[in-house]
Amino acid sequence: MGEVIFETRNAVYRYPGGPEIPAVAAVTLSIDAGELVAIVGPNGSGKTTLLRLLLGTLQPSDGEVLAFGRRATEWKRRDLAQRIGVVSQREEAAFPLRVKQAVMFGRYPHLGPLGAPSAGDIAAVDRALERCDVAHLGDRWIATLSGGEWQRVRVARALAQEPRALALDEATASLDIRHEMEVFELTAQLVRENRLAGVLVTHHVNLAARFADRLIVMHRGSARATGSPSEVLTRDVLEEVFQWPVAMTEWEGVPQYVALRRRSGGEGGEGGEGD
Amino acid sequence: MIRWIGLSAAAAAVLLLGLAVGPADLSLIAVWQALLGRGEHSTIAIVRDLRMPRALLAFFVGGSLAVTGAALQALVRNPLADPYLLGLSGGAGLGAVAAIVFKVGGVWAVPIAALVGALLAIALVYRLALVSGAVLDARVLLLSGVVVGAFAASLMGAIIAISPAPEVRNALLWLLGGFDAASWTALGVFAAYAVLPLAVIYRQNRPLDLLSLGEEPAAFLGADVERLKRVLYVAASLLTAAAVSVSGIIGFVGLVVPHAIRLLWGHLHRSLLPAAFLLGGVLLVVADAIARTAFAPLSLPVGVVTAIIGVPVFVLLVRRWAK
Numbered sequence: 001m002g003e004v005i006f007e008t009r010n011a012v013y014r015y016p017g018g019p020e021i022p023a024v025a026a027v028t029l030s031i032d033a034g035e036l037v038a039i040v041g042p043n044g045s046g047k048t049t050l051l052r053l054l055l056g057t058l059q060p061s062d063g064e065v066l067a068f069g070r071r072a073t074e075w076k077r078r079d080l081a082q083r084i085g086v087v088s089q090r091e092e093a094a095f096p097l098r099v100k101q102a103v104m105f106g107r108y109p110h111l112g113p114l115g116a117p118s119a120g121d122i123a124a125v126d127r128a129l130e131r132c133d134v135a136h137l138g139d140r141w142i143a144t145l146s147g148g149e150w151q152r153v154r155v156a157r158a159l160a161q162e163p164r165a166l167a168l169d170e171a172t173a174s175l176d177i178r179h180e181m182e183v184f185e186l187t188a189q190l191v192r193e194n195r196l197a198g199v200l201v202t203h204h205v206n207l208a209a210r211f212a213d214r215l216i217v218m219h220r221g222s223a224r225a226t227g228s229p230s231e232v233l234t235r236d237v238l239e240e241v242f243q244w245p246v247a248m249t250e251w252e253g254v255p256q257y258v259a260l261r262r263r264s265g266g267e268g269g270e271g272g273e274g275d
Numbered sequence: 276m277i278r279w280i281g282l283s284a285a286a287a288a289v290l291l292l293g294l295a296v297g298p299a300d301l302s303l304i305a306v307w308q309a310l311l312g313r314g315e316h317s318t319i320a321i322v323r324d325l326r327m328p329r330a331l332l333a334f335f336v337g338g339s340l341a342v343t344g345a346a347l348q349a350l351v352r353n354p355l356a357d358p359y360l361l362g363l364s365g366g367a368g369l370g371a372v373a374a375i376v377f378k379v380g381g382v383w384a385v386p387i388a389a390l391v392g393a394l395l396a397i398a399l400v401y402r403l404a405l406v407s408g409a410v411l412d413a414r415v416l417l418l419s420g421v422v423v424g425a426f427a428a429s430l431m432g433a434i435i436a437i438s439p440a441p442e443v444r445n446a447l448l449w450l451l452g453g454f455d456a457a458s459w460t461a462l463g464v465f466a467a468y469a470v471l472p473l474a475v476i477y478r479q480n481r482p483l484d485l486l487s488l489g490e491e492p493a494a495f496l497g498a499d500v501e502r503l504k505r506v507l508y509v510a511a512s513l514l515t516a517a518a519v520s521v522s523g524i525i526g527f528v529g530l531v532v533p534h535a536i537r538l539l540w541g542h543l544h545r546s547l548l549p550a551a552f553l554l555g556g557v558l559l560v561v562a563d564a565i566a567r568t569a570f571a572p573l574s575l576p577v578g579v580v581t582a583i584i585g586v587p588v589f590v591l592l593v594r595r596w597a598k
Contacts, residue, residue, distance in 0.1 A: 055495065057491065057494055057495075076499070077494050077497050077498060077499045077500075078497035078498075078499070080497075081495060081496050081497030082497070084495075085495075086492075086495035088491055088492050088495060090489070090491075091488050091489055091491075091492045092488075092489060093487055093488055094349075094352035094353065094354075094487045094488075094489075095354070095487045095537065095542040096542065097487075097542065101541075101543065105484065105485060105488070105496055106496070108481050108484070108485060108496055108497055109496065109497035111481060113478050113479075113480070113481065114477075114478070114480075114545075116545075157496075161496075
């Protein structure tokens, strides 16, 4: 058992003026240092809301959310940013920046209000660029990067924060297979190398199962199942959560699902109708 | 480093130029001697009591407007923001006109009335911008700024139309903008209002950088976004009110100057803000010199000169932004 980094007890969140059903309903979980936990589930199941509770940008309507042993919303943003690196879902720079400047933003929580970054800060940025394999992009404008490069730069920025936890919110949603795999591999390696608490929000259940130590399957705001991939990824759970028939298979000992076609007759039949 | 030396040298040069240009033709040597307290008494008086406070006031007002523009651009995440276009200047102007016409007396009352006007204007602009939905759209925000500015201008017109003649003259003279009333007292009043908000904005230079990524990413990198926004609204309103109350409504400095600096220095506020301050000062001292000499002995309102420079730049920016 590692040190507990994130912890929730019956955490509830209702959007003000939102529907009666809470976006997050009584979720209890804990995430330790050194483990990679994936929060999976369909669109609108409360994944991102749950992550925002953990990151302290939303105040729970009920229950408790702790980060590093303290209520997540009680932290000063700056102190929390020294501990948690986040690659959020959407981000668009309003003004042009170079890659090195963007990654230096990761040092901002550690810098004073005035004065230039120190040699130590510059070294931390260089290490992060190197580690995420984007050092050669250092002088490029971020607007000229491909989607995969930009996501690795953002992971590098999170790494430059020298955090103890790393959170990615749908960070690979728009990437092709190679770049998506690169981001997943990198995240998993960083979590192990630095004993970070890793939190991955994604709807790619198969990939999550192969990279994460534990899965939290969200369904209508609740944690429908929590545990190791082989414990939670069953046909029942997936069909209930995703509202779609699936067949289960296995790859390298980890369960994987295949979504079935509705009109096809048999299990996993690829139907020869051609469309 | 060379850029900083160049900019500082330009600032020193235009300040000297500001001392030399005017109805009484003075050579740079005469100006220099007057500064050292030598030469004719009348020359010394012109340089020290008339032209020096005027040049310095124009410099500090220009610098403050440019810093306000840069901060507002970061705040609304859009390079088209400026205290004039966002309606702050209009609100401040309305407050000041009301104070002048209703003779709420004293050099300190006009800036306070202007501040109240600016704060009301920015609150109204935000309220209007949020009518279309919970998420702030920079375009709607700019439109609301223009609308609120126009509304403030028409209220100023109404107040002036129904006021007795002597007050109207005072208000109109003031409204046209410019530094004819510059004095050491005006400079003191301005400094008293402007120094603190300038320092506060500069202290936030790193959170301002982060804000360009969006509010949530900025928070994840350590910016206390809600507090930052409040601080910036108040600081921008104070600076605009201070500028408007000593020199009337001067537009486009806050738009043109940060844009030029962004091209030369990049977008990091640690250099952007002080560089914008220096260039804003240079621009307004030059604009004031043009305003005084272009049709001498008549003088143009300095806001006319800045608008002639600023409107084409605004058009260029809109074209780039619309792409």
